[in-house]
Amino acid sequence: MIKKIESTQHPLIKEICSLHLAKYRAKTEKFIAEGNRTIRTLVAAGIAIDTLYYVSDAHLADLLVPDHQCVMVTEHVMKKISTSVTPSGTLAVFFKPKNRTLADITSEKTGLILLDIADPGNMGTLIRTAAAVNNHTIILIGGVDPWHPRVIQASAGTIGLVTIIETTWTDIKKELSNSLCALVVSGGIAPDQLVSEKKTIFSSRQ
Numbered sequence: 563m564i565k566k567i568e569s570t571q572h573p574l575i576k577e578i579c580s581l582h583l584a585k586y587r588a589k590t591e592k593f594i595a596e597g598n599r600t601i602r603t604l605v606a607a608g609i610a611i612d613t614l615y616y617v618s619d620a621h622l623a624d625l626l627v628p629d630h631q632c633v634m635v636t637e638h639v640m641k642k643i644s645t646s647v648t649p650s651g652t653l654a655v656f657f658k659p660k661n662r663t664l665a666d667i668t669s670e671k672t673g674l675i676l677l678d679i680a681d682p683g684n685m686g687t688l689i690r691t692a693a694a695v696n697n698h699t700i701i702l703i704g705g706v707d708p709w710h711p712r713v714i715q716a717s718a719g720t721i722g723l724v725t726i727i728e729t730t731w732t733d734i735k736k737e738l739s740n741s742l743c744a745l746v747v748s749g750g751i752a753p754d755q756l757v758s759e760k761k762t763i764f765s766s767r768q
Contacts, residue, residue, distance in 0.1 A: 564733075567615075574633070577673040578615070578624040578643040578655060591658045593709035594763045595719060597650040601625055603719025612655040614641065620651040627654070645711040645754055658709060662727050664701070665739040673699030675734065680707050686716020693720035702728045 567575060580586040581594050592612060595601050602625055605611060611708040614627045615635050622632070640649045667673060673693050685706055692700060702708060708726050 564632050564634055565712075567639055568636050569735040570639055572639075574613075575635075575639060575643055578653070581655065582645055584700075584710065587658075587707065587709050592655055593658060593714060594645070594711055594759075595657055595714045596644060596646055596653045596711070598622075598625060598652055600715060600717075600719035601627075601652060604654070605655070607719070607722030609659060609722040609732050610657040611681075612657060614652065614654045615640065616653075622652070625652070633762045645751065647765045648696065648717075656717050659726070664727060664729055664733060667699050667725065667727070672697050673701055675701045677703045677704060679705040682710045682712035685710075686713040686721070688714070689717040690720045691722060693723045698760045699729060700724050700726050700736065701732070702726065703731060713758045 569575070577590075578594060581592055582592070584695070587593050595604055598621065601611075601614070605626060611627060614622075614625065614632045616622060616632065617637050617640050618634060635643070637649075637664060640651065640653065643653055644650075674688070674697055676685060676688060677689065685708065685720060689700055689708075692698075699709075706713060708721065714765075
């Protein structure tokens with residue numbers, strides 16, 4: 563039998579609301595995602611789901627989440643846990659993927675460094691674009707938490723298809739100095755002319 567929650571004071575609801583903040587996402591190693599498309603993409607990418615919350619009229623057939631991980635909530639509760647102005651009717655709590663390091667990308671041919679990207683929407687869009695062109699390594703230096711709800715939404719769940727690595731310039735220069743290419747406004751070499759058998763890590767900033 564699927565559980566139902568009708569109170570915004572329920573402990574689980576308070577826990578979800580805490581995930582709106584970066585410090586609790588870091589503490590619990592969890593994040594939230596909203597909307598069927600985003601949730602479906604994350605599930606298909608193999609990101610482990612904790613619990614799916616939905617309002618009674620939400621369409622769940624394509625999400626493939628077992629009943630014991632589903633909780634029905636009222637629209638009032640959904641509005642409380644959602645970070646959207648107009649909640650979609652489905653919200654899921656996921657476990658963050660295992661932390662990765664620069665050593666984990668030694669066999670990768672291309673990657674993208676995002677430096678100090680402060681806007682969650684911009685970061686999510688860059689992640690989605692990278693995933694679309696089969697660039698599956700995203701290296702972050704500073705900027706917004708990649709597991710921010712707005713990053714997840716802007717990425718449309720494709721953050722689950724890439725490897726996220728948070729590091730520093732010091733470590734990048736030490737580990738990847740022979741693989742770096744900077745993106746500039748004009749001049750230089752066009753990206754499609756960079757033909758190389760070695761790793762190529764592109765660097766950009768907001």
